[in-house]
Amino acid sequence: MHPIKQSRIMANFDGTFDGVTTLSHELGHAFHNWCQRDESILNADSPMPLAETASTFNETMITEIALSEADPQEQLFILEKSLSGDTQVVVDILSRFLFESEVFRRRTQGPLSVGELKEIMANAQKQAYGEALNWDYLHPYMWVNKPHYYYGNLHFYNFPYAFGQLFSKALYAMYKEQGKDFIPVYENLLRNTGKHDIGELGQLIGVDLTQKSFWEKSIELIEQQVEEFERLAKA
Ligand SMILES: [Zn+2]
Numbered sequence: 399m400h401p402i403k404q405s406r407i408m409a410n411f412d413g414t415f416d417g418v419t420t421l422s423h424e425l426g427h428a429f430h431n432w433c434q435r436d437e438s439i440l441n442a443d444s445p446m447p448l449a450e451t452a453s454t455f456n457e458t459m460i461t462e463i464a465l466s467e468a469d470p471q472e473q474l475f476i477l478e479k480s481l482s483g484d485t486q487v488v489v490d491i492l493s494r495f496l497f498e499s500e501v502f503r504r505r506t507q508g509p510l511s512v513g514e515l516k517e518i519m520a521n522a523q524k525q526a527y528g529e530a531l532n533w534d535y536l537h538p539y540m541w542v543n544k545p546h547y548y549y550g551n552l553h554f555y556n557f558p559y560a561f562g563q564l565f566s567k568a569l570y571a572m573y574k575e576q577g578k579d580f581i582p583v584y585e586n587l588l589r590n591t592g593k594h595d596i597g598e599l600g601q602l603i604g605v606d607l608t609q610k611s612f613w614e615k616s617i618e619l620i621e622q623q624v625e626e627f628e629r630l631a632k633a
Pocket of ligand 1 (some may be wrong): 423427450454
């Protein structure tokens, strides 16, 4: 509620771990809005790739805190949930990106048949999932049930999710490296998400977002969780 400089959240809190992560997610949005309270209303609206920055940051943080206090059985559950979400974003959305890129490339030469669309989708899934997916169980018809493929103005619809997830996790990795010093930098970043392009926002936090190393920070966080999950599952 920008005009009165206050945030409100609505949540059906039921006491489950899901409820806790949802609450932390929504509080992230509330905090993001609060950081923009002194901006003009036109500068307080973030584009989709940045709108989930603080909410994802909070979810990552609450997951880490919960893991540090949970017993091994609970840790396995928390990690399974967290990794399912991350792999959906990092791996499956990559397959959709590859699919759409290839469709646009080939469509310049003429209309595509159902057979060709199936082949492009299956190839995209093979490329994104690699050996992590049994190739007998690919989903060549995935393009049928995602409506955004059929809207002219919604191409690469899922890209902001992947961008946002990786951006936010890398910010959390920076927070872990820098500790409390990072908090004012983070607040300033959130304040400015409605009025700068992403390159300029990178400068605000002292990183060059065209460099792979920034994005690898978030993949490393996920990798650590995969290793921990495997260790717990074998125990
Ligand atoms: Zn959200």
